[in-house]
Amino acid sequence: MTKAMSTAMRRIQTGNVLSAFGLGFTVPYLYVYVAQVRGLGSGTAGMVLAVFATAALVLLPFTGRAMDRRGPMPVLAGAAVCAAGGAVGLGFASSVLGAVAAAAVLGAATAVIQPALATLIVWCSTPSTRTRAYATQFFLQNLGLGVGGLVGGQLVDTSRPRSFILLFCVEAAMFLVLAAIAGTVRLARPVPEAAGAAAGGGRGLRALLSHRAMVQLLVLAFVVFFACYGQFESGLTAYGTDAAGIDPSSLGVALAVNTAVIVVAQFLVLRFVERRRRTRVIALVGLVWAVAWLVAGYAGLAHAGQTAATVAFVSTYGLFGLGEALLSPTVAPLVSDLAPSALVGQYNSAFALVKQLALAVGPAVGAPMAARVHGPYIATFVAFSLAVTVLALRLGKLLTPGQERPAATAPSRVVAQHLPEPLSGPGALPEQSVGPARVPESVS
Numbered sequence: 029m030t031k032a033m034s035t036a037m038r039r040i041q042t043g044n045v046l047s048a049f050g051l052g053f054t055v056p057y058l059y060v061y062v063a064q065v066r067g068l069g070s071g072t073a074g075m076v077l078a079v080f081a082t083a084a085l086v087l088l089p090f091t092g093r094a095m096d097r098r099g100p101m102p103v104l105a106g107a108a109v110c111a112a113g114g115a116v117g118l119g120f121a122s123s124v125l126g127a128v129a130a131a132a133v134l135g136a137a138t139a140v141i142q143p144a145l146a147t148l149i150v151w152c153s154t155p156s157t158r159t160r161a162y163a164t165q166f167f168l169q170n171l172g173l174g175v176g177g178l179v180g181g182q183l184v185d186t187s188r189p190r191s192f193i194l195l196f197c198v199e200a201a202m203f204l205v206l207a208a209i210a211g212t213v214r215l216a217r218p219v220p221e222a223a224g225a226a227a228g229g230g231r232g233l234r235a236l237l238s239h240r241a242m243v244q245l246l247v248l249a250f251v252v253f254f255a256c257y258g259q260f261e262s263g264l265t266a267y268g269t270d271a272a273g274i275d276p277s278s279l280g281v282a283l284a285v286n287t288a289v290i291v292v293a294q295f296l297v298l299r300f301v302e303r304r305r306r307t308r309v310i311a312l313v314g315l316v317w318a319v320a321w322l323v324a325g326y327a328g329l330a331h332a333g334q335t336a337a338t339v340a341f342v343s344t345y346g347l348f349g350l351g352e353a354l355l356s357p358t359v360a361p362l363v364s365d366l367a368p369s370a371l372v373g374q375y376n377s378a379f380a381l382v383k384q385l386a387l388a389v390g391p392a393v394g395a396p397m398a399a400r401v402h403g404p405y406i407a408t409f410v411a412f413s414l415a416v417t418v419l420a421l422r423l424g425k426l427l428t429p430g431q432e433r434p435a436a437t438a439p440s441r442v443v444a445q446h447l448p449e450p451l452s453g454p455g456a457l458p459e460q461s462v463g464p465a466r467v468p469e470s471v472s
Contacts, residue, residue, distance in 0.1 A: 033152040036213045037161060040148050043209035045168035047108070047141065050202030052176020053195045054115065057184055061118075061192050062127055072124050076131045082388050083132040084139030088381040091140050093232060095147050095373025101210050103373075104144035108207035111137035112200040119196030139384055141206070143376035150364040150372050151215050155434040158364060159302055159357045166356035167294040174287040235371060236378055241426040242366050248310070248419040249359060249379060250386045255412035256317055256348055257383075258390015259398075260286075264324065264344075267398035267405060271328030272337045282345040289349030297353050305432040306358040307424030313351040313358075314416030320347035321413055325406035365431050 054061075058080070063073035095103050114134030121127040145165065153161045185191045236242055260283075268274040268282075301309050326332070327340035360379070367375035397405040424432065 033215070036152040036215050037149070039209050039213055040145060040152065041164055041168055043108075043206040044145055044165055045172040046202045047111075047138075047206045048169040048172025049176040050115070050172075050199035051138065052173035052178075053180040053199050053202075054118070054192075055173075056177050057180065057192070057195070058118075058131075060186065062121075065186055065189050065192055066122060066127065068124055068127060072127065075124075076127050078388075079128050080131040080135035081384070083136040084384045085381065085388070087136045087140055088143070088377050088384065091143060091380075092371075092374030092377030095144060095377070096371060100144045100147040100151070100373060101213055101215075104141060104148065105207045105210040107137045107140040107144060108203045108210065111141065112203040112207070115196045115200040115203065119193040119200075137203075139380060143373065143380040146360060146364065146376040146380075147373050148213070148215075150367075150376075155365055155430065158361045159434065160298060162361045163294055163298050163301075163357040166352075166360075167291065170287050170290045170294075174284075174291070232371070232374060235368070236374060239366070241423065242363075242375065242378075244419070244423045244426060245359070245362060245366065246378060246382045248416065248423055250382050251412055251415050251419060252310075252313075252355065252359065253383045253386035254390045254393075255409055255416065256351065258387050259394045259409065260348075262391030263394025263398040263405065263409075266395050267324065267328055267402060268341050270399055271402040272324075272341050273334060274327075274338060274341050278338050278342065282342045285342050286345040286349040286352075289346045290353050293350055293353040294356070297350075298357060301354060301357045302435045303433075305424060306362055307420045307427065307432060309354055309358050310420035310423075311417040313355050314413050314418075314420065316347055316351040316354070317416065318410050318413035320344045320351070321406055321410045323347065325403075325410075328402055329406070361434075362427075362431065365434065 059070075059073045059077060062068050062076050063070045091103060111134055114130050114132075114137055117130030118127065118134060121130050146162075149158070149161050149165060180195050183191055183195060265279055268279060274282075321344070323340050324344040327337045327344065330336075332340075363375055363379045364372060394405070394409070397408065
């Protein structure tokens, strides 16, 4: 990694933690703000949360192509400015239309920020350093969200709408800082692979869909986000309150334990992850989450007493946090390592789109089950967690040693990449070694 790349990485990670800090200020209190502080009712609050989560589905399909053509810096800066506008709009929203429109802008913009940051991390890292870079990003995001939530909780007062306006203005300021930081990053665009290699499978969506390893990774990602992240603030919380009798304060403790485990464990498990095949680590995550769901089942179905149920339920969130710490240095870096350099933005956007879709479908499926059929709910998500293990092991058969364990092949400074196979060709994927060629450029 060059000095320019290292400097750019530090700036990107600084912007990453500040924007997460801003989101942590407001997202935990969005429902209360819309429903109670602005007096728009629970129905409007639910609509605002749904729009916030799904608005990105409209924008993300076009984000990747824009990044591959124009670069991730202008996309990141533009999305950050839009997110700032959405935050201010929510802070001053006094009508249903205003709140929904501002939530749509904020939700879409924050979703676009993620693949733009991921693409920038690819640009200023090498395959051997990418795992640690993504782990740092995930660590800083959770740290920023956690600290932001704690500080925001000390400032909010439901009897004073101005306290919420302050939170949204702080959030907007953090996004503007991110936009300013993006404007200072100067990186050379990676030199694309040989024209023939990129042309073999076409470009854009056609190339991605012809890439068997990437398609299987997207399927795996959907199951991962559906079975875990899509349940955190919907199905699992509904199950905890209805089946296990968990009170709201214990739910807050569970979320705090989840964040604490991630923050503490992230760099402790990193050396373990770097020494092992990525798909084997993802398979282990599936087993850890299956155990987490079984512990949740004990909390709600064993009738062992309220104290035991509370301890078990909080432990469930801790186990999920351990799985997340193992997952962050594996899946996202693998997306970038699978992508031809000319399509990194589109691959990262496709990953973000699948993630957002799972986060939208997860609550819609999980919450009704958790509220009505407790046993089948647990059994369903134990099965989905085990499916993560099976899909990860199947994906491993399509990857090269350099993609599975990039740290082990670091001395060669050559990365073997799967490239999209020709649509008319045989089933096996061709492979090509691609060097991280760059044009040196300083960071101003």
